[in-house]
Amino acid sequence: MTMISAPVLKPPFASENSLIFPASGTTHNDTVPNDIRASSTATINARLPPTFHSHVPSSNDVHLKRIDPSVAGSVYGYLQETLDVSRLNRIESWLWTAGLPRIARPLHEQLNKGRTIIVTEQADCHLIWQDDKILIKPLPEILLDYKAWELYLSEPSETRAAACGFILSYLWLICHESDFAIAKDHHLLPSFVEWNAWANFTASAFDHLHDRDSGTLKVTVSQRYQYGELRLSRLNKIYRFLYALPRGDIKTLIFGYSYTYTTYQSFFERNTGWLVSLAVYIGVVLTAMQVGLATNELGSNSSFSLACYNFTVFAILSPLILLGGGVLTLLVLFMFHARYAIWKHKQHAMESRRLRKEP
Known part of the structure; x- marks a missing residue:
């Protein structure tokens, strides 16, 4: 019997627009020679946090896990956790009641609406707002590395779809140099990223994510990223009355989507x-x-x-x-x-x- 392997998918941006380059840790700038513009595993590992919080859905518990850069499964486990939006995907048919199927506002418009930007490290809280606050997850450095996409995100998976959707969300948020300045002030982007490099990166990402003629998405993204900003109060109601109540889930009925x-x-x-x-x-x-x-x-x-x-x-x-x-x-x-x-x-x-x- 012939085994059919999963197709190898390319990163959602060109290799020359990667914001992280050689193993020495050099980042994007005009002085980097073309012959060394290739990331290595050592460079990728240097961009990873030492530990991360791992959520256990069955017990609603949280464990602290260490990332072992020498084990590919450990790095992929971190990517699965840090990009996980499964809680939103499972109520995708009701997300239209919590937000419109349109792109999120750029950062300068968020401030113009009087919203305070609150940093979150949970992808399933990214672009969720309540009252005068909006939660935004900083862009992980590893997603700026072309080699990391080739090593860990080259096959069709929920994690790759979530990663592509997360990159897409930053195309929404940072359109102008003023948005870029706001992102740097709130530490949403790595400190080494400069505006010119970011502009080239987003232009490349847009072309890789969208069809040139129609402007529609040509890659698979998580269902969550079919929507922009989501209202927390409505997500809580969806989780309590449309998700937890029919299942008799008392814990979710009390806590809702996010217990604030x-x-x-x-x-x-x-x-x-x-x-x-x-x-x-x-x-x-x-x-x-x-x-x-x-x-x-x-x-x-x-x-x-x-x-x-x-x-x-x-x-x-x-x-x-x-x-x-x-x-x-x-x-x-x-x-x-x-x-x-x-x-x-x-x-x-x-x-x-x-x-x-x-x-």
């Missing part, structure tokens, strides 16, 4: 602000009803009197119901967090005992 509350006070402050508007509205309606009952036309109208009676009962009971719901929510959250903390403590104790028994 650090205290119970912040949770209630964010989720009970609408009660003030409701109280004001009820007060206005009750005052209007009192005025209406004082008139001859409405005071003698039995239907209006019944409506006033029902609304008055509602105004009395609704605060009590809402207060009870708030207390119940607080108790559920407290019990969940307490139970989770106890479970983690027991797990840690069991692991410690196991390690002590090992010779």
Whole structure:
């Protein structure tokens, strides 16, 4: 039986536009001779962080892992983790409710909208916004290296699709020199990258990612990168009610997509602000009803009197119901967090005992 190997895919930019060159660590500049413009494994390894956080989906736990540059699987594992957008891909059919299928705004427009740029190292939080903040993941140096793409990202995979999509997102974010300056100020790009080199890199990447005639994408990118900016509040609702609830996933139902509350006070402050508007509205309606009952036309109208009676009962009971719901929510959250903390403590104790028994 003949084995069909996966096609070898080229990097999404030309080798001469790679921003990282020889093993000596030289970066892109006009003084680099053409005969040494070739990255080596040693150069790639020098661009890797020593450790990274590895998420365990089954337990929602996080482990610290060291990158072993001598093991290709270790480097690829880092790329899988740092570029992972599977949480967004699995709700791709609902992403249109959290954002429009259009490119993200460049960095200068983000600031013009009054947004603060917050650095994140999670790719699945990249270009997610809430209130006046937007999360942006810095561009990993390894993705600027042509040789790294040849070694680790040359075969069709979710990781390669995520990497191409991530490069695409930076074409959206940095279009002008002003965007480039903002990116450097927020440490979104490596310090050695200069504007002229970046302009050449993005021009090459655009040509490799897009069809020259139609302007549409000609490479596979993760479904997440069919959309630009995504709203966190809507992602939380999608994860809680459309993903977790049908599956009976209590943990995701509580935490949603990203749990941003650090205290119970912040949770209630964010989720009970609408009660003030409701109280004001009820007060206005009750005052209007009192005025209406004082008139001859409405005071003698039995239907209006019944409506006033029902609304008055509602105004009395609704605060009590809402207060009870708030207390119940607080108790559920407290019990969940307490139970989770106890479970983690027991797990840690069991692991410690196991390690002590090992010779």
